[in-house]
Amino acid sequence: MAAPPHRDTRGLRPRKEPQQSRSRDLVAAIEEAATRIVRDEGVDALTVESVCRVAGVSPGSFYQYFPHQEAVLYQLLRRHAEAVTTTMAAVLTDHATSPVPVLVHHAVHAFLDVHRADPRLHAALGHVVAARAGPGLEDDLLATSTAVLGQLLAARSDELGDRPPEVVAFLLVRGLEGVVHAATRDAPALLEDPAFAAGLERMLVAVVAGEDARPGG
Amino acid sequence: MAAPPHRDTRGLRPRKEPQQSRSRDLVAAIEEAATRIVRDEGVDALTVESVCRVAGVSPGSFYQYFPHQEAVLYQLLRRHAEAVTTTMAAVLTDHATSPVPVLVHHAVHAFLDVHRADPRLHAALGHVVAARAGPGLEDDLLATSTAVLGQLLAARSDELGDRPPEVVAFLLVRGLEGVVHAATRDAPALLEDPAFAAGLERMLVAVVAGEDARPGG
Amino acid sequence: MAAPPHRDTRGLRPRKEPQQSRSRDLVAAIEEAATRIVRDEGVDALTVESVCRVAGVSPGSFYQYFPHQEAVLYQLLRRHAEAVTTTMAAVLTDHATSPVPVLVHHAVHAFLDVHRADPRLHAALGHVVAARAGPGLEDDLLATSTAVLGQLLAARSDELGDRPPEVVAFLLVRGLEGVVHAATRDAPALLEDPAFAAGLERMLVAVVAGEDARPGG
Amino acid sequence: MAAPPHRDTRGLRPRKEPQQSRSRDLVAAIEEAATRIVRDEGVDALTVESVCRVAGVSPGSFYQYFPHQEAVLYQLLRRHAEAVTTTMAAVLTDHATSPVPVLVHHAVHAFLDVHRADPRLHAALGHVVAARAGPGLEDDLLATSTAVLGQLLAARSDELGDRPPEVVAFLLVRGLEGVVHAATRDAPALLEDPAFAAGLERMLVAVVAGEDARPGG
């Protein structure tokens, strides 16, 4: 009776760093295959088998470099996260002292640019990010972004009136993310529509800088 | 519940309309069980077996009234959609002639109220809506809402300046939905926070009524 | 991406009690198949697949009645344990007041009888019992037997001189078990050899009743 | 390590005799690694991969010197067998003419000493010996010992009365082995307990020298 194995909990990173060019190719092939599958068929179609088939690789090889099935998805998420985070961080740095509308303008366009590159992939990944957000994922991209942005806003809290910076940050991050991912998936044409970008800017600028307007019931 | 690769859009409705009371009970029991499972254990725990066990019903019976496993989830989504749609339609009707900020104020609060009722259920369903939106069944809800709202806005296009009504509608629907679902899942406390509601109002009002603000690069 | 399932830890007993005759047959078929495989090919050949193939049953059916692979082996062990335990307990009861040699005589013959029935099966199972003995197994047959016998011996400690009852019990249980299982596997003919039985008796009687004899180094 | 269904008995020895020092180191490293793994993690943890990792050797090299995975285990068994056999042979030689109780005394203590040296390793190996005994490789040890001892006993058959020497030999070898291995695994403290050694002696002496005692039913 073969002993039933126990699930590996060692981590999400590749088991081994590929050392020879052959293995680098193999890992690359796997990641590319995973990317294609996620983009073309959705996350639910991302199985070890499908990845291996598309990558032309055996399951054994897969598990040489990925500790478990999820790891390949996390790899894609990490790439996505890095791309977005890097880009957005650069915008925030470059415009640290710009007026809010200018900052938002650039942030919106940068975010749209990132997603224009491969809309379907980003739509799928964005959804995964949203689905797995909350406590638990290795790096909770959205929570982290919100927290970081909250800090920045707190430093400029004179511009916020009496709005709590973390609430403002939540609205900005989730509003931007929600709308852009929705567009990416359901109406990619909007990503190219200046009216869409303009509307988004207006929407987000209002969160930070808009007049307080609370009409009665 | 893994999404099935591609499913025919016919046949999402119950196979038979239950006509006798026993059948109605059975269907009701199944839906209630599904609701509980989704709320308490998440969509991934929604299997035919779990539903049947909780509902005290046999799989055979399940398949008498639901053409396949997904149908019960779609049923929950439909209920959710109807609740939201009905509520929001009422708001739109009641405030058809109100100034935009007033309208938005009521819409936001109505939407928040709906989600406050059973946050965990709505969080789970909201996620499903987002995940399965796109060309498929349940973007019905979002796409339809967007379309309807687009029509209404077109009728009041003088208030929109040169903004395309359907873009405005998209921003409103997706912005509201994205932010509220995010809060429902990741920060339910925000649902009770007046600053959150106020921020949302400001955000959405700006989409419809805000000044045009396009700073240069 | 299908969620990787988590191993069931619910227990070792059948998941469901079979209720219809069809399922009783199925469980019986599985147990019979497992018995045959263990006897004919050894424990290592006992896989879910092999059991299902021999029993003419699908893996799905297997898992309706057994929570996991090991359960079927435990079932065989339980049967074996019950058979042995029942038999030996009866001997101990019947001869509670007999002189030690008489008691041992009957115990040895009872134990041999049990193993004569299906030597190869018992050899394989006996080995599993030995392999999994020690802390951990649901009911550690050998440890339990040793403990029970230790108690009985403690009650008759006047016959033991200064030998610790639990040491005596250990020698009896393990000596009997070790020798008989060895014979069962490696020299089944011995099971029928009166000289073997007589030697065993002498060996075990000496443990309880023999003279103390400690020659110097 | 699951037992392979059936393996050719040729080819259990290393493929090549290592002749250069590097090769000897390599083989030694593998055997040492295997020893450590068996002792510390049990036979089930002995995989080609684990051995290679611990030994700092590549699987390719492993297969240069071992025809298959099992061979390394057999090598450990062989060492164990040699150690035991050598020791016991020395005892038998040294006490060839001693009275049986003296002989047994020394044999028991020698056997216990061997197992005291590294109880966990011997427990694991002892279990393997038991499990794989029967028509196969490693009952060599037990069968051979039994045969040799049988010959010796036959030469002193006047002390045995009418007991067949080979039956007596079987009882001695298997009784000693079974009890000591059981103790090694399940109650190592007994290995140090004089009462245990004394009991064992009494038990084995009785096999050779005890009075015939056959009570009626």
Place this chain on the structure above:
DNA sequence: AATGAATGAGGTTTCATTCAT
């Protein structure tokens, strides 16, 4: 000789769905 990448058969388990009763 040595490496370590690659293989792929084989093991366990789940779950949507069907169908005899």
Place this chain on the structure above:
DNA sequence: GATGAATGAAACCTCATTCAT
């Protein structure tokens, strides 16, 4: 109509073994 037993495809993962370098 209802039941629940049975199915079997499909998913994850391991590990002995080979082979290009």
